[in-house]
Amino acid sequence: MKPKVLFLLPPGWNALGRETFHSPHYEALFADRDSLDPASIDYFVGFRPPPGFLKTLSKLKLVISLGAGVDGFLSDPEFPKEIPLVRFTDPQLGIEMAQYVTMHALIIHRHQRYFDQAQKEGVWRQLMLPRATDKTRIGILGLGEIGGRIATALAQYGFALSGWSRTRKEIAGVKSFAGDGELGAFLGQCDILACVLPQTPGTAGMLNAGFFAQMAKGAWVINVARGGLLVEEDLITALDRDHLAGAVLDVFRTEPLPEGNPLWAHPKVTVTPHIAGITDPRAALAHVENSVLAFEAGKALDDIVDVSRGY
Ligand code: NDP
Ligand code: OXD
Secondary structure, three states, X not given: OOOEEEEEOOHHHOOOOHHHHOOOOOEEXXXXXXXXXXXXXXXXXXXXXXXOOHHHOOOOXXXXXXXXXXXXXHOOOOOOOOOOEEOOOOHHHHHHHHHHHHHHHHHHHOOHHHHHHHHHHOOOOOXXXXXXXXXXXXXXXXXXXXXXXXXXXXXXXXXXXXXXXXXXXXXXOEEEEEOHHHHHHHHOOOOEEEEOOOOXXXXXXXXXXXXXXXXXXXXXXXXXXXXXXXXXXXXXXXXXXXXXXXXXXXXXXXXXXXXXXXXXXXXXXXXOOOOOOOOOHHHHHHHHHHHHHHHHOOOOOOOEOOOOOOO
């Protein structure tokens, strides 16, 4: 008998037909379309299941995340920690994230907002642009799978690069800072900070007033990690006091970003709707098939999450 795989797709994927996840290797069931016997499910696939849902699947063998970040699972106080959790990794996802950060870093570095404003005013207004090597120091918070790709992408423009992670890294052209003891030194030397840390108990809320105070005056923040890392009120204060020059935010404490949230209209904030890197459904299918086949064959899986660490 084929193993049963239950899909609970994120809202943005609702238009995808069943055939998207069809495989000869398992029977695919959909939480919002099929009637289910929770005790018959072998594998679960999703992104942010409702808290308490997974513990109802009594026969579950493996949880398969459609995202690289797994905070949507581990924030469930009833997440069944004895069941392995495998996350999604894909070079293409890292490339998209690197594109996003590079695009915004270049917009900031090349003062593109200044020229957009000049065009609005119909004024030919030139400005001497800084050289990447002279002026703009970019720091990457989190030098894992995606942070490493962001560093590689930015390196080709000659920026002075640094990164911060739990353990020290050796990446050509990137100054490595490691651990809480080196965070302050790292922050003080960034003109643009790109955050790509996972959300864990150790990182939640860390982009707060104390953190911004350690950043250089006039610096920018790009957050493509998770909204839960950022204390939105503290960011707004740092922007309004002109300590920070601006922020580019792709992720938010509450998603979709609620109507009326001050970030929507803040003149120093760019908002995008969690699109920096989007899991490709074809890559997701391959991830699900490979995970199920490996697990059924008793093979070790790549990208198993260390649940005690939170990523
Ligand atoms: P990885 O697990 O590969 O890398 C995580 C990095 O963060 C590692 O370098 C790790 O350090 C570091 N880190 C974790 N905790 C700490 C800590 N307490 N102190 C210092 N460093 C820490 O993750 P990915 O690069 O694949 O993904 C990162 C995040 O990006 C995801 O968790 C997700 O939230 C987000 N994401 C957002 C997307 C979007 O569209 N906006 C798309 C995809 C991902 P070390 O290496 O030393 O362990
Ligand atoms: C992810 C995401 O974690 O899309 O992959 O946010």
